Amino acid sequence: MSTPRGAARQTEELKAGSRHDLRVGLSPDAPADDDVKDERGTFGYCHSYETSSRYDGPGLRVVLFVSGCLLRCTYCHNPDTWHLKDGTHVSVDQVLRRLEGFAPSINALGGGLTVSGGEPMVQIAFTRLILAGARRMGLHTAIQTSGFLGDRADDAFLSEVDLVLLDIKSSDPETYRRVTGRDLAPTVRFAERLAAMSKPVWVRFTLVPGETDDPANVEGIARLVAPMKNVEWVEVQPFHQMGAFKWEAMGLPYKLAATPPASKELVNRVIGQFRDAGCNVR
Known part of the structure; x- marks a missing residue:
């Protein structure tokens, strides 16, 4: 049953688990993913x-997976994070109380909090309050983002972020649109802005045979990020099928069911391309 207009949505328990857990339909009255207008951000x-x-990110980390993403990557292993309606409705206070219990040990192990998703900037006010609370606890903070919504991130938001894990999925606009359904330009713009402000970045590239493995595509990403002194690492992430069951369970057409994992030889070739361009790569 949907919540009557103007009534407060009830919060539920924020559950520990895994990015590989399937969670759907938990908040059917949630707003549309491209229509989040809560400027206060006290709930998400x-x-x-x-x-x-x-x-x-560095050290031992708590990773919070927020709901909502505007990309539709063909190789996404968490399609159950695309929509707010599939997430649990919680308050910032709930999140920070839970985080506070882990903060001393996480700090002692040189870690911190990473907000992933989904896409942290769909619910940007909610994410900012969580990051700010984590920093008050002395925790290192990171976000994992596609950068597609980077224009939403003002300097006040980025001041709460110590490290950006930036997914650059392709350097070719046509390939980017084919595999994500969106435009490449906002991600490039965000990467250049982070470089201009010397914000530490780890670039992440998902290597998908037949989708993103073209040598020219890899070379284009390498040429983009190699001159950026703020990029500490390029991380090559080989495609896997661990999320295929979610597509089937959610009744979504999964185009990559027959796509094999990236071979060792392919991974080594791509790592070599980044290294030859002058990137620190792993």
């Missing part, structure tokens, strides 16, 4: 959180 929608990631 989240998929789940993990407490011991060593993959999403």
